[in-house]
Amino acid sequence: MQNHITDADWLRFLDAPGDCADTQRVRDHMAGCVSCAKVLESLESMREGLATEAGRIRNVVAISDSEIDALLGRCLAQIEARPHAGWSVGEATLLLRLLIEPICGRGTAGATIGLARRRSLPTTEEDLTSKSWSIFISNLSDAMSSICGAAAGRLVRRAGFSIAVQEG
Numbered sequence: 001m002q003n004h005i006t007d008a009d010w011l012r013f014l015d016a017p018g019d020c021a022d023t024q025r026v027r028d029h030m031a032g033c034v035s036c037a038k039v040l041e042s043l044e045s046m047r048e049g050l051a052t053e054a055g056r057i058r059n060v061v062a063i064s065d066s067e068i069d070a071l072l073g074r075c076l077a078q079i080e081a082r083p084h085a086g087w088s089v090g091e092a093t094l095l096l097r098l099l100i101e102p103i104c105g106r107g108t109a110g111a112t113i114g115l116a117r118r119r120s121l122p123t124t125e126e127d128l129t130s131k132s133w134s135i136f137i138s139n140l141s142d143a144m145s146s147i148c149g150a151a152a153g154r155l156v157r158r159a160g161f162s163i164a165v166q167e168g
Contacts, residue, residue, distance in 0.1 A: 004036050005029055007090040007127060014043070014097065015110045043094055049078050051102040075099055075159060086166040089128045093117075096140065099159055104148045112147060116140035130165045137161055 005013070005026055013026045030037045053074050087095065093113065101109045117128060120136040128136050137160035145153025 004033060007093060010090065010094055011097070011110055011113065014094070015106050039091065039094075043098060046078055046095065047098045047101070050075055050098050055102055069158075071155065086164050088167070089130060089133060089165050092133070092160075092163045092165045093128065093136075095163060096156060096160055100144060100148075100152065100156060103152050103155075104144075108147060112143045113140065116143050130167050133165050134161075 009022055009026055013023060030040055053071055097109050097113055100112070103109075104112070116136055116139040119139045120128065120132050125132075137157060140160065141153045141157035143153075144156045
């Protein structure tokens, strides 16, 4: 996604597509960039499917490990069904965001990812890389556990470590 929409722009756009200050720039870019338009289409499709599956978590007080594994299996099957050789770190972050949004809402998902990103990067770096992915997943899992409960933290950890990331 280099020279395209930045990870931060994607996250702001997905938080509130109508309220984002850069909304028009993002939409204009997607109108002329097939690759970014496909990313958004894929993310929206996955959001719908993941929202259905993750909605189960909100309706259950306690979820067993076998149910988490089944939910994760369905989510990963949707991710793997997309025609990608590998996911860039930015795309993988967006996938995780789509997974956690139905659990805790857009605002909390964005804030939690932002917190995990800040905790995972040295002050000299602005973007996650495949090298910082593992620490990011650990930080995101810990934050999700604190905010949404242990089951959500385990789901993020399992999903995050299951997504193969590559430098984009």
